[in-house]
Structures are given as structure tokens and as C-alpha cells.
Amino acid sequence: xxxxxxxxxxxxxxxxxLRFHWSMSSAGSELKGAKARAAQNGIPDLAAHVAYCxxxxxxxxxxxxxxxxxxxxxxxALAAALGVLTSKVKFMVAVRSGVISPxxxxxxxxxxxALTQGRICLNVVGGHTPKEQRAxxxxxxxxxRYARTDEFLSICRALWAEEEPVSFKGAYxxxxxxxxxxxxxxxxRRAPEIFLGGAxxxxxxxxxxxxxxxxxxxxxxxxxxxxxxPVLESGTEVGLLLSIIARPSREEAVSDAYALLDRVGxxxxxxxxxxxxxxxxxxxxxxxxxxxxxGGDWLTPxxxxxxxxxxxxxxxxxxxxxxxxxxxxRAFEEVGVSQFLFMGWPDLEEMKxxxxxxxxxxxxxxxxxxxxxxxxxxxK
Amino acid sequence: MKMKFHWRLLQGGETANxxxxxxxxxxxxxxxxxxxxxxxxxxxxxxxxxxxxTDIGAAxxxxxLLAAALGLATEKIxxxxxxxxxxxxxxxxxxxxxxxxxxxxxRFSLNIVAGHSPLEQRYxxxxxxxxxRYPRTEEFLAICxxxxxxxDPVNFQGKYYQIENGRLNTVFVxxxxxxxxxxxxxxxxxxxxxxxxxxxCWMRLADTPAxxxxxxxxxxxxGKEVGVRVCVICRPTRAAAVRxxxxxxxxxxxxxxxxxxxxxxxxxxxxxxxRQVYEMAEGEWPASxxxxxxxxxxxxxAIAVVGNPEEVASAFIEYKRAGVTQFILAGWPKxxxxxxxxxxxxxxxxxxxxxxxxxxxxxxxxD
Numbered sequence: 001x002x003x004x005x006x007x008x009x010x011x012x013x014x015x016x017x018l019r020f021h022w023s024m025s026s027a028g029s030e031l032k033g034a035k036a037r038a039a040q041n042g043i044p045d046l047a048a049h050v051a052y053c054x055x056x057x058x059x060x061x062x063x064x065x066x067x068x069x070x071x072x073x074x075x076x077a078l079a080a081a082l083g084v085l086t087s088k089v090k091f092m093v094a095v096r097s098g099v100i101s102p103x104x105x106x107x108x109x110x111x112x113x114a115l116t117q118g119r120i121c122l123n124v125v126g127g128h129t130p131k132e133q134r135a136x137x138x139x140x141x142x143x144x145r146y147a148r149t150d151e152f153l154s155i156c157r158a159l160w161a162e163e164e165p166v167s168f169k170g171a172y173x174x175x176x177x178x179x180x181x182x183x184x185x186x187x188x189r190r191a192p193e194i195f196l197g198g199a200x201x202x203x204x205x206x207x208x209x210x211x212x213x214x215x216x217x218x219x220x221x222x223x224x225x226x227x228x229x230p231v232l233e234s235g236t237e238v239g240l241l242l243s244i245i246a247r248p249s250r251e252e253a254v255s256d257a258y259a260l261l262d263r264v265g266x267x268x269x270x271x272x273x274x275x276x277x278x279x280x281x282x283x284x285x286x287x288x289x290x291x292x293x294x295g296g297d298w299l300t301p302x303x304x305x306x307x308x309x310x311x312x313x314x315x316x317x318x319x320x321x322x323x324x325x326x327x328x329x330r331a332f333e334e335v336g337v338s339q340f341l342f343m344g345w346p347d348l349e350e351m352k353x354x355x356x357x358x359x360x361x362x363x364x365x366x367x368x369x370x371x372x373x374x375x376x377x378x379x380k
Numbered sequence: 381m382k383m384k385f386h387w388r389l390l391q392g393g394e395t396a397n398x399x400x401x402x403x404x405x406x407x408x409x410x411x412x413x414x415x416x417x418x419x420x421x422x423x424x425x426x427x428x429x430x431x432x433x434t435d436i437g438a439a440x441x442x443x444x445l446l447a448a449a450l451g452l453a454t455e456k457i458x459x460x461x462x463x464x465x466x467x468x469x470x471x472x473x474x475x476x477x478x479x480x481x482x483x484x485x486x487r488f489s490l491n492i493v494a495g496h497s498p499l500e501q502r503y504x505x506x507x508x509x510x511x512x513r514y515p516r517t518e519e520f521l522a523i524c525x526x527x528x529x530x531x532d533p534v535n536f537q538g539k540y541y542q543i544e545n546g547r548l549n550t551v552f553v554x555x556x557x558x559x560x561x562x563x564x565x566x567x568x569x570x571x572x573x574x575x576x577x578x579x580x581c582w583m584r585l586a587d588t589p590a591x592x593x594x595x596x597x598x599x600x601x602x603g604k605e606v607g608v609r610v611c612v613i614c615r616p617t618r619a620a621a622v623r624x625x626x627x628x629x630x631x632x633x634x635x636x637x638x639x640x641x642x643x644x645x646x647x648x649x650x651x652x653x654x655r656q657v658y659e660m661a662e663g664e665w666p667a668s669x670x671x672x673x674x675x676x677x678x679x680x681x682a683i684a685v686v687g688n689p690e691e692v693a694s695a696f697i698e699y700k701r702a703g704v705t706q707f708i709l710a711g712w713p714k715x716x717x718x719x720x721x722x723x724x725x726x727x728x729x730x731x732x733x734x735x736x737x738x739x740x741x742x743x744x745x746x747d
Contacts, residue, residue, distance in 0.1 A: 042549025043482050071549040073479040074472070080445040081452055081483045084414070103504045104442075104467040111442040114412050115449050134544035135534075136471045178503035181410035181439040 059355035063090035083116030098138035118186025160191035199283035239339030401641030427722025451484030466506035486554025528559035567653025589702035607706030693728035
């Protein structure tokens with residue numbers, strides 16, 4: 001689909017309802033991210049995962065991110081299994097180009113959609129560690145990976161368009177007369193919703209070209225606003241990948257935030273220093289550098305980078321009372337952010353607090369926005 | 381080695397007498413049909429089947445993910461996941477399979493084929509020739525085995541793949557094995573060589589036991605098994621079975637032009653065995669119980685053992701004498717024929733097999 005077709009016709013970007021997603025990767029392991037990846041158990045605990053999915057359904061979480069990595073189970077196989085064992089929550093399956101042919105990928109995604117009535121969306125990442133990519137036979141540089149991901153998504157979207165056999169000849173892929181007979185099955189869409197993560201220019205450009213929503217890591221709202229403007233104007237949504245520590249009072253939240261650092265300990269810090277030296281992700285290393293510079297403190301009264309050196313870039317957290325966290329979400333909403341993917345420490349308790357305390361505080365503003373907005377959300 | 385019998389899984393929307401060409405054109409073929417397929421799995425368990433073949437192809441759902449869904453809904457049956465190299469890098473493949481093993485306690489095996497249609501391989505970005513697909517599959521499986529050995533980081537530099545310090549935290553999970561059983565499909569010498577070097581069992585299309593035996597011997601000598609893909613048409617009398625066979629072809633709707641489509645498929649294929657079996661179909665009865673009459677409308681895998689239960693049972697015993705111990709079977713309709721086979725034929729086979737093994741045990745004792 002061309003940009004012109006996707007644009008809603010100039011002017012301010014359309015207002016959209018807020019949507020909330022959560023990370024799946026922690027099911028059964030409270031302090032994910034504190035351990036070196038090589039030391040993590042890759043065997044999925046199916047019962048724990050199903051219980052986690054059911055809790056997410058109960059909490060009204062729209063989808064759960066199943067991440068990709070050598071230390072984890074395959075996210076699409078896991079999503080297929082969890083999808084047939086649950087009924088409502090969607091699975092946001094992470095994929096990198098370079099680990100599968102686009103035709104096979106579409107066939108797999110469509111198979112999951114048929115097994116789960118369309119409860120699959122995608123989180124496309126460029127890959128953040130060259131060393132890990134080489135384990136999959138992928139030897140490209142950071143910028144080349146984005147160029148390849150561009151081709152990958154072009155082919156996927158052509159197959160989802162299901163108009164005619166797909167032929168493609170690019171720098172990275174050559175496909176001839178491809179058809180995939182298993183269609184994308186969903187009551188709502190003809191193709192899966194595509195989220196795309198990153199902070200580099202390459203990532204932003206790619207999101208504008210192919211994604212429904214850009215995932216990025218938070219900074220102060222006024223700081224990210226100018227950078228996100230072109231993305232929003234193109235009709236692509238913006239979402240934030242972050243952690244959340246919401247408590248009845250600010251004191252309790254701050255105290256729990258610092259207690260988290262005591263629980264994970266200094267070893268975790270070393271793990272992420274080492275990871276940072278291997279990664280070529282602009283989003284990840286940028287956030288780690290920011291946290292170091294910031295001395296483990298506060299970007300705003302409610303945006304805390306203290307856990308980042310211990311638990312990784314997505315540990316940048318909204319910290320505060322329920323009212324303050326709801327206010328923070330509104331502050332991001334004001335600069336155009338419409339989706340959130342949260343992590344909690346631990347996840348389940350935090351997810352329940354979010355559903356019970358924070359979400360209701362957002363309902364009033366959300367209903368106001370929907371009433372103001374005559375346009376339906378854009379569906380590709 | 382006790383004979384193992386597998387059946388082909390029912391496909392989405394499959395009808396009793398569906399040809400390959402008809403299946404390709406039906407939208408339902410691409411759709412998993414969990415309710416009917418789970419029921420089919422349960423019946424296969426009751427019929428004494430070890431596994432069910434989940435096909436691969438652009439017309440069908442992804443077999444790894446379908447196997448995950450079916451495995452979670454069943455207790456005992458194994459899924460035989462068909463796959464081709466050239467679709468997915470070996471690291472991702474092993475990660476997906478190991479995840480599958482953890483989800484369904486290792487209840488699957490692999491049927492690796494090199495691919496039979498160059499046109500379809502190009503859908504996936506694979507432009508290699510028939511002969512190159514085998515060395516690539518060899519590299520692919522060598523890397524898979526290196527991951528399954530689960531010792532050191534995997535390093536591999538070959539003609540088709542380069543892997544650096546590969547490791548996966550999700551290991552292969554099974555009570556009885558450290559890696560999946562691997563059938564290598566294909567009738568060419570390249571396929572047989574690959575089965576010996578990387579597989580557990582060479583799985584080929586049917587021929588008479590006498591024609592199979594020389595090649596089977598080389599595979600058995602290497603410590604690997606030999607398997608055959610064949611259909612079954614078993615009825616209470618030979619006359620009824622032969623009639624059912626002829627009706628299968630006569631009953632096709634001429635408007636669908638199945639024979640024309642199958643000839644076209646065969647011409648576009650670069651598979652040695654598909655061509656061989658098509659040629660073999662010139663003579664309709666290579667043995668009194670082996671019928672090739674459906675090959676030209678239903679494809680190479682439609683060569684069939686035809687007869688009454690005793691005749692069918694002794695045909696399988698003849699295969700066993702020639703060294704064949706695994707079978708992937710099918711029939712028309714798939715479910716009805718599987719029930720007939722499980723009820724009327726399998727007990728006879730087991731009985732004769734025991735007698736044969738006793739004789740063999742005694743003779744090997746004499747040596």
C-alpha cells in the first residue's frame with residue numbers, strides 16, 4: 001500500500017483509542033532480564049504460560065509479546081500452542097528478517113491465524129546483536145539488516161494482498177510466482193497488524209513504509225514529540241515499550257523501584273554492560289547510555305531509568321501513584337502515543353494493578369477522545 | 381525390527397477420492413480443520429498407527445504449527461512433519477522443532493524431502509537445481525544434528541550455509557531420544573545416500589519387494605531403516621478390492637481433467653521417483669497385489685497394495701523380507717481404509733511377523 005493510500009488526508013493525525021499490550025516473555029520467571037541470556041532456561045512452561053494468558057485476558061490486555069532470541073522458545077510455535085489453548089488474547093510474535101524466508105513466514109503466520117481466528121500480530125525487529133544473527137547464518141550489518149527487512153516486509157505484504165502470484169527481485173530476496181494457499185484468517189483484517197521496533201532513522205523510515213505502529217523506547221514526552229511527528233503524520237501509530245511500577249502512593253512506588261535493584265543485584269549490571277558492548281541497536285544502547293549518564297535517576301518525576309543498567313533498556317519505567325502513572329500515560333497520549341507495551345517486575349501483579357487501578361483512571365479521557373473523533377481507527 | 385505403520389493425515393476439506401490437482405485448487409486444502417483432524421488422530425491411535433504424515437506445500441498449512449496444535453489435542457500419536465531445506469535456515473528450524481518437542485513431549489518425527497517442484501521452490505526463494513538441493517539438504521541436516529548433539533556452540537562453513545557460534549537454550553525434549561527420527565524421502569541415489577549419512581530411515585515410493593531389495597540392502601548395511609509410501613485398497617475379497625480400485629479412477633469427474641493435471645505436474649517436477657513411478661504405471665500390475673492404475677490421476681504416492689486382508693497382509697510381510705520396516709500409508713477414503721487396515725489387516729501382519737521373526741531368530745542363532 002502506498003503512503004498516499006494510507007494517509008488519512010492531511011491535517012492532524014487522527015485521534016485513536018489507547019491500546020495496551022504486555023510482555024509474555026517472563027511467564028514463570030519473575031526477574032527476566034537479570035540473568036545472562038545464555039543462562040536462561042529455554043524450555044517453555046506451558047501451564048505457566050496458559051495461566052499468564054488467562055490473567056492477561058481477565059485484565060483486558062489486548063496482546064502478549066512473544067519475543068525472539070536464541071535463549072527462548074520459538075515465538076511463532078509458542079503462539080500457535082497458546083493460541084489454541086486460549087480464546088481471547090492476541091499474540092504479538094517477534095520476527096527478524098534473516099531467520100526465515102518471507103514466504104515461509106507468511107505461511108506460518110497464516111497458519112496461526114487459521115488456528116486462532118486471527119489472534120496474531122507481528123513485532124518486526126531488525127535484530128540487535130550481530131553475534132546472535134551470525135548464529136542464524138546472517139552476516140549483514142545494522143543498516144543492511146534494515147534494507148533487508150524492507151524487502152522482507154514488501155514480500156510479506158504482497159503475499160497478504162493475495163491479488164496475484166508474487167514475484168520479487170531485490171538485493172536480498174528473489175521470489176518467483178509465489179502463492180500461499182493458506183489465507184490470513186481474521187474477522188477484522190486481511191493481514192496481521194505490524195508493529196516495528198527501533199529508534200534509528202532506518203527504523204523510523206521502515207515503520208513509515210510498512211508498519212501500523214512504531215515501537216520505541218520512552219524519553220520525556222516533549223523530547224520525543226518532534227522525532228515522532230513525521231511518523232504520526234504518515235499515518236503510522238507510535239507505541240512505547242516500557243516498564244511500569246504503579247502503587248497507591250508515590251512513596252510506595254519509589255520504594256518498590258529501589259527495592260527491585262536490591263533484588264537483582266550487581267551481577268545483573270555486569271550482564272547488561274557486556275550486552276551493550278555486543279549490541280548494535282540504537283534504541284537499546286542509546287537507552288543504556290542515557291541511564292548511565294543520568295546516574296540511575298529520573299528523566300521526569302515519573303520516568304525512571306534506574307533499573308536500565310540492571311534489567312536492560314525496556315526497564316525504563318513509569319513510577320508513581322496510580323494517578324501519576326495515569327497522568328504520565330496521558331502526557332504521552334498528548335504527543336501522539338496511542339499504544340503501550342508494558343513489562344512489570346513481576347508482571348502478573350503489575351498487570352493486575354494496572355487493570356484494576358490505572359486503566360479505570362484513563363477511561364474518562366479515552367471516552368472523551370473517542371467522542372471527539374468521528375473517524376474510525378485506520379485498518380490496513 | 382518390528383514394522384511400524386503410519387498414515388497420511390486427513391487434509392482440510394478432503395473428500396473421499398480427491399486427486400492432487402483437485403486438492404491444490406481447493407481453498408479448504410490450505411485451512412487446518414482441527415475438529416476433523418483431531419478426530420482423525422484419535423482414530424489413528426485406535427487403529428494402531430504410530431504416526432501421521434503432515435504434508436508440506438504451498439497449498440497447505442505449515443506442518444510444524446499444525447503438528448503443535450494436533451499434538452496438544454492428542455496423547456499418543458506422533459506427527460511426521462514434512463519439510464524441505466531451502467525454506468528456513470537450519471538454526472531457526474531446530475529452534476522451532478525443539479519448541480514443538482517441549483510442547484508435545486517430542487511426539488514427532490521428520491520427513492525431509494529435497495523438494496519435487498522447482499517452480500514451487502522458487503516461491504520460497506530457492507533457485508537450486510535438483511542435484512544441488514541434495515548437497516544443500518546434507519549441509520542443512522548436518523547443522524541440525526550439530527545443534528541436537530548439544531555440546532559446543534555450532535560452527536559450520538559450507539557451500540550453502542555459514543553458522544557462527546550457534547546455540548539454542550530450548551533443547552530437544554523427549555523421553556526416548558535426543559533428536560527426532562528423520563525419514564529421508566526420495567527415490568534417487570542422492571536421496572538414498574542422504575538417508576545413510578543424515579537420516580534414520582530411507583522413505584521411498586513403492587515398487588515390488590524384489591526391485592526394492594538391492595538398494596534396501598545398502599541402507600540396511602549402514603544401520604538405517606527402509607520405508608515405503610504406498611496406498612492400501614483392502615476388501616473382503618480380491619474381486620471386491622480390484623473393483624474398488626478401478627472404480628476409484630472410473631469415478632473421477634472427467635471435467636476436472638485430473639490425468640491431464642497430473643501429467644503436467646509430473647512434467648514440471650524434477651523428482652526422479654515421481655517420474656519413475658509414472659513410467660512404471662505403464663504396466664498396471666507389477667505384482668499380483670501391487671496396482672499402479674491410480675498413479676496417472678492421483679500421483680506417485682497412489683501406487684497401491686490391493687487385495688483381501690490375507691493378501692494385503694502377506695504383501696507387507698514380503699516387504700519386510702526385503703528389508704522394509706516402516707510404511708506411510710493412505711487410502712480412499714483415508715479414514716475408512718485406515719479402519720479396515722487396523723481392524724482386518726494389522727492383526728494378521730503382526731501374527732505373521734511374529735512367526736517370521738521367530739524363524740529369523742532361530743536361523744541367526746544357528747549362525
